[in-house]
Amino acid sequence: MTAVQQFTLSGVAHPKDAMHMLDEMCEHFIEHAEVQRSPDLALFKSRFGTASIRKQEEKLLIDLNCPSEIALQMTRTSIAEHMFYFAGEDPFELSWAEPVSAALLPNIHEVTVTAAENVTPHMRRVKFACADVTPFIGGDMHVRILVPPKGRQPIWPGYREDGRVAWPEGEDELLVRVYTIRAVDAERQELWIDFLQHPLPGTKTPGADFARDCRPGDRLALLGPGGGSLPAMDHILMVGDESALPAIARIAAEVPAGTRIQAIIEVEDAGEEQRLPTAGSMDIRWLHRSNYGAEARGVLAEAAKAAVESIGGQAFVWVACEKEDVRSVRAFLKSRKHDPKAMYVAWYWERNAATQS
Ligand SMILES: Cc1cc2nc3c(=O)[nH]c(=O)nc-3n(C[C@H](O)[C@H](O)[C@H](O)COP(=O)(O)OP(=O)(O)OC[C@H]3O[C@@H](n4cnc5c(N)ncnc54)[C@H](O)[C@@H]3O)c2cc1C
Numbered sequence: 001m002t003a004v005q006q007f008t009l010s011g012v013a014h015p016k017d018a019m020h021m022l023d024e025m026c027e028h029f030i031e032h033a034e035v036q037r038s039p040d041l042a043l044f045k046s047r048f049g050t051a052s053i054r055k056q057e058e059k060l061l062i063d064l065n066c067p068s069e070i071a072l073q074m075t076r077t078s079i080a081e082h083m084f085y086f087a088g089e090d091p092f093e094l095s096w097a098e099p100v101s102a103a104l105l106p107n108i109h110e111v112t113v114t115a116a117e118n119v120t121p122h123m124r125r126v127k128f129a130c131a132d133v134t135p136f137i138g139g140d141m142h143v144r145i146l147v148p149p150k151g152r153q154p155i156w157p158g159y160r161e162d163g164r165v166a167w168p169e170g171e172d173e174l175l176v177r178v179y180t181i182r183a184v185d186a187e188r189q190e191l192w193i194d195f196l197q198h199p200l201p202g203t204k205t206p207g208a209d210f211a212r213d214c215r216p217g218d219r220l221a222l223l224g225p226g227g228g229s230l231p232a233m234d235h236i237l238m239v240g241d242e243s244a245l246p247a248i249a250r251i252a253a254e255v256p257a258g259t260r261i262q263a264i265i266e267v268e269d270a271g272e273e274q275r276l277p278t279a280g281s282m283d284i285r286w287l288h289r290s291n292y293g294a295e296a297r298g299v300l301a302e303a304a305k306a307a308v309e310s311i312g313g314q315a316f317v318w319v320a321c322e323k324e325d326v327r328s329v330r331a332f333l334k335s336r337k338h339d340p341k342a343m344y345v346a347w348y349w350e351r352n353a354a355t356q357s
Contacts, residue, residue: 007049007072010097011062011163013083016090018055024086025053030340032227048075070106073159074226077105080163094162105165105223108146108156109135113218114190116211120272122197123242124211125182127190128222136184136191136225141250143224145193147175147210156221177207178348181225182246183253191222194246228344230254233316238263239304239329242272243348244320251318252278264307266300266321301325305332316342323347 015021026035026042033046040055049066062079066072080094111128119125130136148154155168168174183192195211230251238248238261248263255261259280266287267273273286285303292299300321308317308329317338319329326347333343 005067007064007066007069009064009072009076011064011076011079012095013060013062014058014093015060015083015087016092018058018060021060021083021086022053022055025082028082028086048078051075051079053079073106076100076163077159077165081165084162084164096163100159100161100163104156104158107135107224107226109222110156111191111220111222113214113216113220115216116214119194120274122268122272123245123274124195124197124208125192126195126211126214127185127192128220130189130191130222133184133186133189133191136181137186138254139229140225140227141180141229141247142178142227143181143193143222144176144178145207145210146221146223147206148220149173154219154221157223175206175210177210179207180246180250182250194249196242196245198242228346231316231318231342231344233342234258235260235311235315236262236318237304237307237311237315238318239265239300239307239321240319240348241266241300241321242268245274247320248318249274249276252276252280252282255280262307262311262315264300264303298325298328301328304329308333308336308338317345318343319345320348323350 013021022042026037029035029044033044036043036045042053044051044053048071049064052063054061064072064075064079066075076096083094084092109130109132111130113126114129115127117125146156149171152172155172157168158166160166179193179195181191182194185192195208197208197212199205199208228247236251236255236259238251240248245265245267248265252261253276255278257279261278261280261282263276263282263284264287265284266289269288269290270286276282276284287300287303304319317333319326326345330345333345
């Protein structure tokens with residue numbers, strides 16, 4: 001029998017409150033991995049490998065065990081980024097047993113804009129040529145777009161010594177936003193992303209503006225894919241607004257025949273509805289924001305809760321929209337003890353969020 005090679009790495013973290021950080025990590029990763037917890041130990045298992053984090057006095061001892069070098073690097077980065085995030089303003093140190101090479105991130109793909117067109121008045125589709133679209137077929141659907149400043153030679157990110165991503169700064173700072181790969185055209189080696197145009201008077205919307213202004217030949221990079229793939233159940237309830245419409249459309253397009261999909265999708269008005277072809281059966285209810293006004297709150301969340309009640313616990317519940325709505329639906333699912341493995345509940349944008357570059 002051939003032994004399967006494993007890639008391992010250990011690290012030590014020094015947080016201000018080790019138990020609190022372990023709790024935060026467990027609460028966060030429950031949505032993305034299988035989490036096993038005993039008082040001083042947490043095990044996180046995903047297809048990228050296993051991370052064990054053990055509290056020893058005020059330290060956290062980390063052991064990673066992954067099926068490939070790339071998976072190991074990605075797991076190390078994910079653990080590092082989350083630990084620094086949860087440390088917030090508190091002093092925090094993290095070191096790894098082997099030095100982190102500053103090489104480029106392994107999952108960066110340079111792409112070139114080939115075309116852009118509006119598919120509805122507020123949804124702009126940009127097509128990108130990519131040398132190898134294989135990593136985007138099946139599996140995870142989301143990417144970070146990395147757009148270099150106009151007129152500058154792009155500098156792509158590498159790693160910091162603590163395992164976090166080293167982002168270019170100053171004049172080389174990149175515009176970074178999360179989007180969904182709406183479709184992969186393997187024959188033409190193209191990727192499509194649908195960008196909602198949500199201009200707000202007096203507010204910068206750099207992600208939406210990139211899609212509005214880009215031209216064939218513009219170069220950028222996609223980091224990923226990651227974070228969320230096809231729900232593996234034959235009955236799926238999908239709830240989302242325009243930011244989630246590309247993901248809903250892609251899931252609908254890729255489910256196997258026989259899958260039953262119920263969808264509740266909030267868009268501005270009938271002009272923003274799209275055809276969503278599927279091999280499964282699809283029952284869509286469109287909600288039009290123009291009927292109740294942009295100031296109304298919670299309409300989509302309440303519709304989601306009513307739908308969850310009507311289907312009982314027997315479906316995969318997929319929800320993506322604004323942060324407050326997501327929090328409200330997540331609390332509702334928790335109160336109903338909905339199986340965490342049968343749900344994906346993620347916020348895709350935040351109302352009145354301070355614009356980052
Ligand atoms: C996993 C994932 C997948 C996503 N996929 C897509 C996708 O395929 N297509 C897509 O269009 N979006 C998608 N989004 C949402 C997208 O990342 C955000 O809308 C992002 O904030 C847009 O960046 P921006 O620079 O245009 O606006 P920002 O600079 O982030 O925000 C500027 C202002 O616009 C408001 N705002 C941001 N997004 C919206 C919105 N959707 N509706 C109304 N107001 C908004 C903010 O509250 C803020 O006031 C996805 C998000 C995630 C997490």
